[in-house]
Amino acid sequence: xxxxxxxxxxxxxxxxxxxxxxxxxxxxxxxxxxxxxxxxxxxxxxxxxxxxxxxxxxxxxxxxxxxxxxxxxxxxxxxxxxxxxxxxxxxxxxxxxxxxxxxxxxxxxxxxxxxxxxxxxxxxxxxxxxxxxxxxxxxxxxxxxxxxxxxxxxxxxxxxxxxxxxxxxxxxxxxxxxxxxxxxxxxxxxxxxxxxxxxxxxxxxxxxxxxxxxx
Amino acid sequence: xxxxxxxxxxxxxxxxxxxxxxxxxxxxxxxxxxxxxxxxxxxxxxxxxxxxxxxxxxxxxxxxxxxxxxxxxxxxxxxxxxxxxxxxxxxxxxxxxxxxxxxxxxxxxxxxxxxxxxxxxxxxxxxxxxxxxxxxxxxxxxxxxxxxxxxxxxxxxxxxxxxxxxxxxxxxxxxxxxxxxxxxxxxxxxxxxxxxxxxxxxxxxxxxxxxxxxx
Numbered sequence: 001x002x003x004x005x006x007x008x009x010x011x012x013x014x015x016x017x018x019x020x021x022x023x024x025x026x027x028x029x030x031x032x033x034x035x036x037x038x039x040x041x042x043x044x045x046x047x048x049x050x051x052x053x054x055x056x057x058x059x060x061x062x063x064x065x066x067x068x069x070x071x072x073x074x075x076x077x078x079x080x081x082x083x084x085x086x087x088x089x090x091x092x093x094x095x096x097x098x099x100x101x102x103x104x105x106x107x108x109x110x111x112x113x114x115x116x117x118x119x120x121x122x123x124x125x126x127x128x129x130x131x132x133x134x135x136x137x138x139x140x141x142x143x144x145x146x147x148x149x150x151x152x153x154x155x156x157x158x159x160x161x162x163x164x165x166x167x168x169x170x171x172x173x174x175x176x177x178x179x180x181x182x183x184x185x186x187x188x189x190x191x192x193x194x195x196x197x198x199x200x201x202x203x204x205x206x207x208x209x210x211x212x213x214x215x
Numbered sequence: 216x217x218x219x220x221x222x223x224x225x226x227x228x229x230x231x232x233x234x235x236x237x238x239x240x241x242x243x244x245x246x247x248x249x250x251x252x253x254x255x256x257x258x259x260x261x262x263x264x265x266x267x268x269x270x271x272x273x274x275x276x277x278x279x280x281x282x283x284x285x286x287x288x289x290x291x292x293x294x295x296x297x298x299x300x301x302x303x304x305x306x307x308x309x310x311x312x313x314x315x316x317x318x319x320x321x322x323x324x325x326x327x328x329x330x331x332x333x334x335x336x337x338x339x340x341x342x343x344x345x346x347x348x349x350x351x352x353x354x355x356x357x358x359x360x361x362x363x364x365x366x367x368x369x370x371x372x373x374x375x376x377x378x379x380x381x382x383x384x385x386x387x388x389x390x391x392x393x394x395x396x397x398x399x400x401x402x403x404x405x406x407x408x409x410x411x412x413x414x415x416x417x418x419x420x421x422x423x424x425x426x427x428x429x430x
Contacts, residue, residue, distance in 0.1 A: 006238070006406050007231070007234040007235070007238055009231070009234075009235065009365070009366045009367070009368065013228070013231045013235075013366060014366050014367060016222070016224070016228045016231075017232070017235070017261075017362070017363065017366050018261060018264075019222040019224075020222070020224065020228075020232070021261055021264040021265075021359060021363070022264055023221070023222055024264070024266065026266055044425060044427065045425070046232075046233060046236055048420075048424055048425050049233075049236040049237055049239070050236075050358075051239065051241055051358070051361065051373070053373075053375055054412065054417070054418060055410055055412045055413065055417070055418040055419075055420065056418070057420065057421065057423070057424035058424070059424055060423075060424070060426075060428070061426070061427045061428065062427070062428045062429075062430050063427050063428070063429050063430065064430055065429055065430065066430060069430055080343070080344045083343070084339075084340075084343050084344075087339060087343065088338075092338065096340070099340075101340075101341070112430075116423075119423075121418060121421060121423070121424075122418050123303075123307065123417065123418060124299075124302060125299075125311070125314075125316075125412070125417065125418070126316070126375045126376055127375060128295070128298070128299050128302070128376070129295045129299075129375070129376060129377055129378050129379065130375045130377070130379055132347075132350070133375045135347070135351075136350075136351070136354045136395070139351045139354040139355060139358075140354060140357075140358045142355075143265075143266070143354075143355045143358040143359070144236060144358070146266065147232070147362075148232065148236070150224070151224045151228060151229050151232050152224070152229060153224065158266070158268075160268055160341045160342060160344070160345045160348045161341055161343070161344060162344055162345070163344050164344065164345055171428075171430045172430065173428065180351070191221050195270055197269065197270045197340070198270065202269070202270070202338070202340065203269060203270040203271070203336060203337050203338060203340070204270075205263075205270065205272065206272065206336060208272070208275075208331075208334075208336070209263055209272035209273070209274055209275070209336075210259060210260070210263050211275075211276070212259065212276045212277070212278050213275070213276065213277045213278070213386075213388065214277075214278050214280055215277050215278065215279055215280065215281060215284055215327075215386045215387065
């Protein structure tokens with residue numbers, strides 16, 4: 001199996017990967033155009049190459065297609081968002097109210113990603129002292145999907161202003177599945193290199209995250 | 216800012232990105248060679264392009280250099296690993312005992328990644344109903360680092376068989392930092408397309424993770 005030609009990741013690929021990271025974006029403004037046949041399947045195949053603790057592959061995908069369920073999830077978001085707004089005062093509250101924090105109004109694909117918490121896959125390896133590793137593995141899958149989508153011109157927006165238990169009930173998933181992410185997916189209305197939260201003055205990038213503590 | 220030339224992610228880049236995902240690997244066998252000057256800094260710059268809830272960028276990096284602290288972390292791993300072994304019987308226990316689950320013996324770089332749980336960055340946006348979103352953002356950063364490293368020929372191994380509170384104490388980090396990942400980083404002894412846990416018969420890939428539930 002390892003006789004397969006090993007890849008050569010040259011400078012040109014490294015530069016393009018950097019561009020992918022720079023232009024990724026969390027997208028909330030979508031065109032309603034459907035994705036071409038087969039593209040989402042291909043993106044999910046790539047997603048399944050994600051790392052996971054003990055090779056547990058605990059990510060589970062739910063495509064939310066039914067209009068009533070979509071409406072219920074959107075109402076879940078709106079309730080949580082109204083509640084979140086109460087936590088801000090003055091200018092920050094005014095700004096928060098103007099933010100578009102979900103693309104559920106137009107995104108052609110809506111995909112919930114769960115973690116199968118009781119999976120036997122992986123035989124428990126690597127998540128005894130850090131049980132959160134299973135959920136983290138589902139997060140890694142979301143990031144793979146995000147980057148793969150963007151490389152194909154497709155935008156993804158992660159909606160986290162949502163009650164996860166209520167969403168799981170709406171989607172009637174097995175009891176040992178925990179919602180990790182609710183994703184809106186489709187072609188973006190605009191390509192942007194600057195995060196919308198930076199553009200709109202909510203939160204600039206800062207340098208704390210770049211410092212390395214030496215120990 | 217958006218007058219910048221938009222990138223063109225063509226088929227050739229998409230193919231190479233697929234190869235990157237296929238050849239990523241969780242590495243436990245390292246060469247002891249140091250990374251070239253500046254490479255780790257560059258990888259961390261790329262890592263800071265990761266998505267984060269509310270643009271909170273809560274990831275915090277700790278380079279573990281001190282031999283005594285390295286020894287303490289390694290002992291933390293060994294204790295947790297011995298304990299984990301007790302959970303298996305028969306053939307699975309024999310196999311577990313043979314697995315190499317940490318590259319701490321040789322990796323030239325050891326990097327702990329934390330989540331700054333009480334960061335004010337992001338102003339609380341997006342993690343009221345799902346407080347785990349901050350930690351998830353640090354997980355996204357780890358994945359970015361992983362892929363960027365691999366694109367530069369550098370391997371990364373995520374050690375999760377570790378007591379996170381004890382590791383935080385060893386590294387004397389602020390009280391509101393939570394360990395998300397302990398990473399071994401360096402050039403891999405071998406490049407592999409097949410995960411080691413598959414090669415050694417611990418856990419094959421399976422198809423459950425690829426199914427899409429329709430709702």
